[in-house]
Amino acid sequence: MKNNACITCVMVSGGLAAGFTPLAVSAADGFIEGSSATLQARNYYFSRDYSDIVGANQQSKAEEWAQGFILNFKSGYTPGVVGFGVDAIGLLGLKLDSSPDRVNTGLLPVKDDGRAADEYSRLGATFKAKLSNTELKVGELQPNLTVLTFSDIRLLPPSYQGVSVTSAEIAGLTVQGGHLTSTSLRNEAGDEKMIAMLGHLPQRGADSDAFNYAGGDYAFNANRTTASAWYGQLEDIYQQGFLGLKHSQPVGNWVLGANLGYFNAKEDGDQLLGKIDNQAFFSLLSAKRGGHTFYVGYQAMYGDSSFPRVFANITPLGNEVPTYEFAFADERSWQARYDYDFTAMGIPGLTTTLRYITGNNVDTGQGFEGKDRERDLDIGYVVQSGALQGLGVRVRNVMARSNYRSDIDENRLIFSYTWKLF
Template identity: 35%
Template sequence: MNTALRFSPLFVALTATIPFNAQANEEQAEGFIEGSSLNVHARNYYLNRNQLNRGEHDNREWGQGFLGKFESGYTPGTVGFGLDVHGMLGLKLDGGAGTSGSSILPINTQGDGEPGKAHDSFSTAGAAVKLKAFDTELKAGDLFLTNPVIAGGESRMLPQTFRGVSLTNNSFAGLMLEAGQASFTKPYNQSGHRRIDTFYGALPDDRQSRHLNWAGIAWSGVPNLTSSLYASELKDIWNQYYFDLDYTYKVNDLVSLNPGLHYYHTQDTGQALLGNIDNNTYSLHFTVNVGYNSLTAVYQRVNGNTPFDYINQGDSVYLDNSQIYSDFNGPNERSWKLKYAYDFTGQGIPGLTSIVSYSRGELDLTKVDPNSVGYGEYWYNPEGENARHWERDIDLQYVFQQGTLKDLSVLLRWASHRGSQGYPQTGSDADEYRVIVDYPLNIF
């Protein structure tokens, strides 16, 4: 497999805008060993999904994951060199034939296409070399990425990683610039790497995109105001652009208001392997915080005859209505959400928080091109002008504040989803709950 990296004109043009300071930051000479750290993250994950549609198997999986990260400091000098190394191990605690398939564990597919027995264990390891000079850091290898256009999925037992190169710059206060290119990904429930693909648009192996380029700016130069702008190119599939704006206005010491916007524009490019794409998706939120209470109202809209698509298994869905089960991102979908959150510090229980939300969406599937290479076969429905679905979610989390278990967290999640009968595009009828126990441990 050829893993050579090739940089497109979009990537080169965007990375060329990243500035370099005239003088090196002497504080970076912390030492390869002196500035190093070793952390282990243990995550115990249980997921039980009760499928209510006839013919669909229930999913029940339980696993224990371990992620170890060693991050070195930098060697002294104008250009510092370093190394990041990580290892992952996933162990099956439960997940027999017929109940697997929730995506926590890798499974063997039976001859009839039905989910088989989950693997007893899976593991992977990776490394990235890094250079730092003039407030600019370059990494090449296996990367943990988190931004609106390429974010590794972290919603299961182990995280997703990407193989490529990234560049970040922090020369200016309140401004972060980044760019990069990735050609392969390690999904969160697999050991090996594969080409980067999209969540909805399935393509054969010989028709996959070769790489994804991205560049972006994150700004926080004004108190209580943040904004970011990103561009990405998934070669021969799409160009995707993202913008957000978030502001918090403090009325007084007790009350604050928080309006915000997330916006994506996605358009096909190159060979257009997934066909014609012209999609504008946005979400608007408004939150009122009063003491330990917050109430949020959301409106989200997909303007386009394809769904809002994103990197497979990734978390690059920076939309307010991306929920536990559904992202409410179907073609021509409008959705609303009401969310209430409470911090039990107000009751003298610091570390205990809760969230309750209800979301409802309506899709128009009649305008989808039935001949679309990537989306038509599944999403087109000549009678789906008012396909609807809703989701109800409850989170309850406690983070230990002190003692031997300090920073250990226990998260309980419940979700119920219902869709219009006869429209599989709205998602299955399902009830699920998850129990997630996280224990981060700093070795040094």
């Protein structure tokens, strides 16, 4: 039965909750007293130049500028053994600059005439119930899961519609499960079926109205170590398992870290995309001292297929970034990364990231080995005091090159500010 995974995860979570006596009233703060609301303004400029594309019928550049507003309301819970509440999210995106020859940045919807919409908006609600440390949500959801990572990387965040259960009854263990029926994409106002991506290519010929997931994370060793196990199923397209381990270890003035993960994916049900065969391993090692953090990563794809995921999400793969994924069939990739937090130099709020990734051994299916490389530079600053306190600024510059997909030169400039309404 297709929904076995979802039913099982709900039963597990419910069983955990049933095995523990609620410690007290579910929500001492109350429905009104525990409520909060924030409004974030996000101004986003995005430019992506596909420098090796030529020809009258091919778009060589995507460039747009837009203003977004994100309103989040979260209620407290009604008194009682089982507390009830409601959350709501309101989204508004406004076009500031676009053109038919520069659309498809992911900031704005594209209309049938090839032009970006002047504005788009969405209002969604989530009903929730809480028993002890187990919470049920129904409605508009923004899950952040290993098998469905929350990818808030454009003007407005995406969301899903469905039901989820999260249980944390055992110290250190968080168990989750859910059933999602549709999605609202990052640059769309309506609901759509979910489609798969293989590598970086959306497979628009096949879609599904069910994504089921179950999994858990267990933190131990004074929260320095976390073990994870997850399962995800995009019905009739693919199913995917994951095992992961994260660890951090102080050594003198250093903190050493490791993030290891293994995915295994295959086709599911009616096999709308045919056979899928992908195994993905990633490792990301880090060393931190003061404001300096150094990373080195290795990632490898095995099997006949590229890495599958739900469109248009990034993944927790160690070498995936929002421009290139380094997740094509048989690809091997290495990463070197350096982060610096200028708080160590007396400039709190200023951070930088410099990253270089190179990949090869790609099975292009065209008789030659695919290779790609990417260099990223990110600079972020949050104003610490004065009239503009809390204003965030982020600059991103990317150079990405490949012999089997389009070269990309990319720039992003993002301003954000959040008001706490109550």
